[in-house]
Amino acid sequence: MADAQDLLKFRELVEQSGLPEAEVKRHVRTFGEFFSTAKQGRTKFYAAGSVDLLKQIHDLTEHGTNVPSIRGILRGAQAGSPAVADLGMCVTLPAVGHAEQPAGESLTLGVLSDIGMLQASVRELQEEVALLRGQVKDHEQKIISHQQQLKLVRHEVEDRRMDALAERLERQEQPFWKRFVPGNAQKKL
DSSP, rough: OOOGEEEEEEHHHHHTTTOHHHHHHHHHHHTTGGGGGEEEEEEEETTTTTHHHHHHHHHHHHHOOHHHHHHHHHHHHHHHOOGGTTTTOOOOEOOOOOOTOOOOOEOHHHHHHHHHHHHHHHHHHHHHHHHHHHHHHHHHHHHHHHHHHHHHHHHHHHHHHHHHHHHHHHHHSSSSHHHHSHHHHHOOO
C-alpha cells in the first residue's frame, strides 16, 4: 500500500469523487474487490486510485453498462491487459452469446455510448407502442359503437320498409274505388 497521505477516508473519497454518498456506498459495496483498502483500528482507508475507479464505474453505469460487464472491464484492467490500460479509450467486456467469440472482446466507450442510446431509443419505442395500443383500443371501441348504431339504423329501416309494405298490401286488398276516396269521405258514403 502507498504512503499514509495517499490513503483516503470514506468521507474524503466521496468529496474527491464528486459523486453522491449513496452512489459511492453502492459502488464500494458492489465492486468492493476492486478497491484497495487498509484498516487502522475501526477506520477503513482507501487508496487514492479509488477516486478514479469510482469515476470510471460511474461513467460505465451512466452509459448503461450492467454490473457483470463492469466487473469484466475492471478484471481486465487489473490484469494489465493492454487493450484496457486506459478505460477512457477502450474497455474489455466478457464474451456473451456465441461460443466462437473469443473471451474478452474489446469495445470502445463510444460503442457503450451507442448501446446506451439504443437502449434509450428502445424504451422510447416501447412507450410509443404502448401509446399506439391505447389509441387502437379506443378506435376499436369507437368502431364497435358505430357498428351497433349501424345495426340499429338497419333495424329501423327494415321496420319502416315492413310497415310500408304492409300498408301497400292493405291498399291492394281494398276495392279500387276506396283507394281514390279519402277515409272521411268513405264514411259519408
